[in-house]
Amino acid sequence: MDEALLRSLTPGVLAILVRRGADFAAAEDAVQEALIEAVRTWPADPPRDPKGWLVTVAWRKFLDAARSDSARRRREDLVEEEPPPGPAPSVDDTLQLYFLCAHPSLTPSSAVALTLRAVGGLTTRQIAQAYLVPEATMAQRISRAKRTVSGVRFDRPGDVSTVLRVLYLVFNEGYSGDVDLAAEAIRLTRQLAASIDHPEVAGLLALMLLHHARRASRTAPDGSLVPLAEQDRRRWDTASIAEGIGILQTALARDRLGEFQAQAAIAALHADAPTAEQTDWVQIVEWYDELTRLTDSPVVRLNRAVAVGEADGPRAGLAALAALDDAVPRRAAVEAYLRERDGDPVTAARLYAEAARRAPNLAERDHLTRQAARLNALLSH
């Protein structure tokens, strides 16, 4: 059975139920039940019209739930056996679902969970496994999120930047459990790009494609990190890179620059270089200048210092780093790299060890510890 097809139908089916007068929370539950039934019955008995099947089953589930819940009896006035045809759901409905699930009243983790379920069509169990929390906890997180947005009007346009932040969070979570969240984020961003014409949506999609193209080369078979300069570029996914660059160029031509387009431009310059040595660092620094202008985040300035170090030498990189607070994550790792290139392995080894102690994840910690060990071995000879 084509699970991707099944899940791509989710937002459209949900929108039809909401258009027919079902409230969002109940409709969402009904669609989830219909999806589970589809997974169970379609392999043996595939429907001719998958979407029609889902709408029929989800609507029946919704009616059953409304009837069995005596507290909801008043709502039965609304639901009739023969549903009104209602206006045909359009791509706008899908867009409204994205806005609702990323509503600013939700915490980031709630918005992520609700988006993956209501728009992505993942089950609560799959989402719980992906985020390594118990299924009961994830079920509560989702039902609270639905309560939070229950008063939000479905037909109001939302802020696309909140949606992009949620999708970016999903993408960065990568891969755990049986769901590839990076691939799911790309699918959802692609679907969003089909419903709204916005250069930053295109920018985020391009950024994801360009990053994802390098995924296979980013880790060694033993799970250790491979830095960009050492990656086997033959393993990069050229089709994905070409698609990302094409989408980015179209977006940039509209002359409405935003942070995702700028980040994608940097990723494109890396992806374009046949060897690490041929990387156009001068242009990358210029894009970091744009990004600094757009966001002025310390993380951007840290990455800019790396690029300056490559473009103008480690001294210039260290000078760019000087203004940054010690508390900025990964600052010690960047300084260690620049110190080593500047011919100071003693300081570099000390800073790598410090960076390892402050690393936010195991792969990075192990990578930085190995860097410190490599320098210490050199120094002891």
Place this chain on the structure above:
Amino acid sequence: MAKYLMLKHYRGAPAPVNDVPMEKWTPEEISAHVKYMNDFAARLEETGEYVDSQALAPEGTFVRYDGEGRPPVTDGPFAETKDLIAGWMVIDVDSYERAVELAGELSAAPGADGKPIHEWLELRPFLGSHPTITE
């Protein structure tokens, strides 16, 4: 979204404000304490932030490899061990600030005279397994 461990110590944490050993509480005070802990866990499940909680027996054994073909060596428990873990709760929250807030609430569990223990809990972030993209 980050996971934190809230660690309770039998020994090794600074002394709490309401520092009366549990065996000197009244049975009702013990029940109130247990209920507070259970209610706290139930509330976190409802907010979608609960991951796990476990209590540990105070007496443990040290074990180590003793070479090919030999059974492992066991030793202890060591009465002088400074740090003794009593149990933990794992939470999954949106921010460090939220983790601190929850640890503060857990530390307010009632003890002797029904007053908060003000127990020191150790809050430790998990190291994630996969890297965030930062190239």
